[in-house]
Amino acid sequence: GAYYEIWLDGEKVISAEEHPDVKAARQRNTNGTIFPHNEEPIYGDRYMPRKFKCCVTVPGDNSVDLFSQDLTLVVITDEQGNLEGFNIYAGGGLGRTHNKEETFARLADEIGFVQAADVYEAVKAIVATQRDYGDRYNRRHARLKYLIHDWGVEKFKAKVEEYFGKPLEPFRPLPPWRYKDFLGWHPQGDGKFFYGLSIANGRILDRGNFKLKSALRKIVEEFQLPLRVTPHQNLLLCEVSPDQREAIQHILEEHGVRDVTALDPLERYSMACPALPTCGLAITESERAIPGVLERIRRLMNRLGLQNEHFVIRMTGCPNGCARPYLAELGFVGIVPDTYQVWLGGSPDQTRLAEVYMERLPLAELETALEPLLVFYRDRHQPGESFGDFCHRVGIPALRQFAANYVPSSAPKRYRVDVRxxxxxxxxxxxxxxxxxxxxxxxxxxxxxxxxxxxxxxx
Structure with missing residues (x-):
């Protein structure tokens, strides 16, 4: 029941009723998926020592980074838009530990399709399989991704079908996955609109003439709009009627909140974890470091004639990968203070794992390390090819070889200008x-x- 309550300052401020279908499904015992008459009918007394991440999306929309999740349900509808069922992915996860090769980032696999009426039983079967066969002795090896990696998809699927009580249907065809951030104004499909608001590094604050916190408070108080937090640290203002759009836009502008068109794409598509000083696992900076890193990369790109290019950059202060750097085109993973592993070759739509390019990059040497890569990309990439796709195509050995033989052009002169x-x-x-x-x-x-x-x- 705690999942349906939110408490604040000792008082219950939000309480929701559990849907009867969910309650009935949780209490239904299918081939040993639950422990009857137990307070926790699915987990029972089994200790689950690692997170189990789930997401739901629609075909083509990878705004949820579905390949990083333990379990993903993809909504499948008929031509009239009626729900038919769900494609199931399972076994994704990005957490790893430096110098422990038995830990690794992994993409989720296609498992099968399930009819809408059976979705609760299918999910229970997957959870029960992880519950009964996942590693309970080595916490580093406890995630679902390791069970699927060790068993293989077919063995895992066969065990899930034992709990499920029947075969899963074949995976339904899907269009290519694309990353969408939904910033700016968009129709909801019901006559109303939602507005996607970029939140730099997930921090809502007032600073100088930029008063994001005050703007949001005024909008919520005046219009009572629901807010949604996105997987990329942004906000969606939902349920906006057409006659409210102009007023909301005016409030944002008068509080110095930039429109999406004013954002540098490097900033728009970047992400960092909180790291220091918030996270006890952080080895080095991330959230506080990435604004300066992005500025330095943009300055370097401008100097190299890449003003109109951008790519996905993600940074974490440790290898647990909370900002999902292993799916980025350029990922920075903290390894010691002020020093990062560099990962290259993820796709702009987060459908492919990056690879380690450099084990240790001191942040002070950022431009020296990236200039050869950007020059290589500038001179050799194919029309329309993204930086991540280019790095994946040519391969890490070729990138390293080019960098080793690269002779930098002379640095541009710097001029001093006096001001009062x-x-x-x-x-x-x-x-x-x-x-x-x-x-x-x-x-x-x-x-x-x-x-x-x-x-x-x-x-």
Whole structure:
């Protein structure tokens, strides 16, 4: 029952009733899937020492990083949109430990299709299989992914079907998976809209002229809208009627909240775990480090003529992979303070595992390490080929060989520009309000001035 209650300051603030179908399915004993008359009818007294992650999505929508989940249900409907059943994936998981090769990231496998009426029994059968045959002695080997890896999909599927009581149906064909972040305005399909709001590193705060927390509070108080948290640390404002859109947009703008079109794609598609000082498992920085990392990578890309390119970058402060770096095109995984493993070759839609490119990269050497890779990509990639797809196609050995033989071009000259003390303080305050570095803000201001001057001269 605790799953249906939320308590705050000693008071129950939200309580939900369990759906009768769910309760009936949990209490139904199919081929030994439950322990009757037990407070925990499915787990019983079995200790489950690791998480068991589940998600539900629709064909083509990989906004949930489905290949990283223990169990995924893909909704299958008929041509009229009526629910037929679910495709099942199982065995994904990204947690690993440095220098322990028996731990590894793994993608989920296709298991089969189940009719909608049988979905509870199928899920119970999968959980019961993990409960009864998953490793209970070695906590590092306890996840479902290791059971499927050790057994193979066919043996796992056969055991699930024993609990299920009948064969699973063949996996239904699906379109290619695509990552979607749903930022900006979108129709819900019922005449209303939702608005996807980018939350940098998952932090909702007020800072200078950027007052995201105040904007959200005003919107919720004024319009009583439900909020949804996405798997990529963003927010969706839901149930927006057409006559509310303009007012909500105005509130966001007056609080300095940038529209999605103003985001650098490197920032839009990046993600970092909290790491230090919040997480006790963190080895090094992540959430607090990634803004500077993204700025340095963008500056490097601009210098190399890659202004219009972007790719998925993810960073974690330890190898547990909470920001899912092993599915990114470029992943940074903390290994010692201020030093990261570098992973390359994931897909832009998170459908392929990356590979280790570099075991230890001190953050101070970021540009030195990435410049050869970006030059290689710039000069050799195929039309429309993403950075991750390019790295996967050419392979890690070729990337390392190119980097080993790469002779960097001479670094561009740096010029010093004087400003008055009062101007410097104004720039510094404005940079903090916008969440930019002083150098980035100054370059942006000068560029805008030059563009305006050129436009005036042309006129």
């Amino acid at each position: 003390a009062d101007q410097y303080q104004q720039l510094k305050a404005l940079a903090a309000a916008k969440g930019l570095s002083l150098a980035a803000l100054t370059r942006e201001a000068i560029q805008r001035y030059l563009e305006q001057a050129r436009s005036t001269n042309q006129e």
